[in-house]
Amino acid sequence: MDITWLYNQLKTNMGPSGWWPADSKPEIVLGAILVQNTNWRNADAALTALRDETSLDPNSILSLENERLIKLVKPSGFYRNKARAIKSVFSWFNQFEWEYDTMKKYYGTGLRDQLLKLQGVGPETADVLQVYIFDKPVFIADSYTRRLFSALNWMDAKTYQELWNNVSLPKWFTFEDAQEFHGLIDNFGKEYLKRPADFNQSFLSK
DNA sequence: GGCCAGGACACCA
DNA sequence: TGGTGTCATGGC
Numbered sequence: 001m002d003i004t005w006l007y008n009q010l011k012t013n014m015g016p017s018g019w020w021p022a023d024s025k026p027e028i029v030l031g032a033i034l035v036q037n038t039n040w041r042n043a044d045a046a047l048t049a050l051r052d053e054t055s056l057d058p059n060s061i062l063s064l065e066n067e068r069l070i071k072l073v074k075p076s077g078f079y080r081n082k083a084r085a086i087k088s089v090f091s092w093f094n095q096f097e098w099e100y101d102t103m104k105k106y107y108g109t110g111l112r113d114q115l116l117k118l119q120g121v122g123p124e125t126a127d128v129l130q131v132y133i134f135d136k137p138v139f140i141a142d143s144y145t146r147r148l149f150s151a152l153n154w155m156d157a158k159t160y161q162e163l164w165n166n167v168s169l170p171k172w173f174t175f176e177d178a179q180e181f182h183g184l185i186d187n188f189g190k191e192y193l194k195r196p197a198d199f200n201q202s203f204l205s206k
Numbered sequence: 207g208g209c210c211a212g213g214a215c216a217c218c219a
Numbered sequence: 220t221g222g223t224g225t226c227a228t229g230g231c
Contacts, residue, residue, distance in 0.1 A: 039229080043212085078213085144212060
């Protein structure tokens with residue numbers, strides 16, 4: 001597994017990924033929850049409904065009635081779970097008044113475990129938040145990444161944890177690199193991993 | 207009309 | 220610890 005090679009190939013051939021597409025950190029948090037097991041189109045429909053109603057202001061979102069919040073996030077699917085997740089995660093951020101550096105220092109290396117305790121936050125969402133909210137250079141082993149590593153014959157991981165446990169980013173990776181690496185992989189996945197033949201004609205296959 | 211998309215979680219052995 | 224069912228929408 002040559003992470004540096006992969007990162008450079010993706011950067012050279014695909015350009016800036018433009019991830020995470022959001023104007024604010026609360027918006028990133030919402031996107032991370034709403035996109036769970038669905039496509040960005042559906043997640044964005046829910047995000048737009050939320051924006052129209054609350055301007056994505058955390059206090060406005062937290063003060064929504066549960067049934068109202070459920071209705072707003074409906075286009076993203078799994079709306080009851082996601083409404084609960086939004087309340088859980090936003091309540092936690094509100095406890096710290098969204099002071100990311102304070103939270104980072106407070107939890108230290110226990111940040112990931114704390115994230116995993118929140119309703120609706122599993123390993124992928126926890127790592128997305130670490131990378132895009134808390135500016136930490138960690139590896140995100142989402143489904144596109146697992147498919148890519150499998151296509152490269154690097155590792156055929158069945159679960160998120162299996163790949164995550166066996167991959168470490170190069171020491172020199174900054175959080176910006178981790179952000180871009182993840183964005184590039186998912187952009188690559190959408191274009192080249194729909195079928196095995198797609199990968200075989202990509203710039204990553206030999 | 208079935209399949210799938212940037213998961214998480216409860217339940218079970 | 221690992222396997223399986225459930226949660227649900229919208230586009231193709």
